[in-house]
Amino acid sequence: MIYITRRERFNAAHRLFRADFSDEQNKEVFGKCSNPNWHGHNYELFVTVKGEVNPETGFLTNLKLLSQLIKDRIIEKVDHKNINMEVAFMKDKFASTEVLAMSIWDELETGVQALGASLHCIKLHESENNFVEYFGN
Numbered sequence: 001m002i003y004i005t006r007r008e009r010f011n012a013a014h015r016l017f018r019a020d021f022s023d024e025q026n027k028e029v030f031g032k033c034s035n036p037n038w039h040g041h042n043y044e045l046f047v048t049v050k051g052e053v054n055p056e057t058g059f060l061t062n063l064k065l066l067s068q069l070i071k072d073r074i075i076e077k078v079d080h081k082n083i084n085m086e087v088a089f090m091k092d093k094f095a096s097t098e099v100l101a102m103s104i105w106d107e108l109e110t111g112v113q114a115l116g117a118s119l120h121c122i123k124l125h126e127s128e129n130n131f132v133e134y135f136g137n
């Protein structure tokens with residue numbers, strides 16, 4: 001088994017809040033990320049896939065196709081968008097890094113399988129110091 005990772009980047013806006021909380025309650029629970037007028041992050045997405053090396057190519061998978069898959073299914077949909085309002089696969093979900101990483105997994109899983117590999121980890125950096133890792137369960 002071997003693992004390979006492709007990095008992509010995107011910028012997006014979000015707000016962490018509950019509609020049933022007041023602005024004060026939201027600020028207490030979600031901090032700066034609850035700013036009612038939105039704010040942005042420069043996200044870094046690391047998609048790690050795993051499988052066996054193809055003896056005919058020496059590759060696990062075609063990284064160009066993996067990059068294209070991530071661009072088509074994720075980056076095109078979130079880059080320069082408002083995650084709460086404009087991203088179909090995040091509709092009615094919390095716009096947290098955790099939920100975003102889990103949703104990205106769901107969006108990519110079948111496409112990665114079609115490339116002859118399996119998804120291993122979605123690592124999503126929201127900032128230099130905060131990131132999440134999701135392994136599918």
Ligand code: NI
Pocket residue numbers: 014032033039040041
């Ligand atoms: Ni934030």
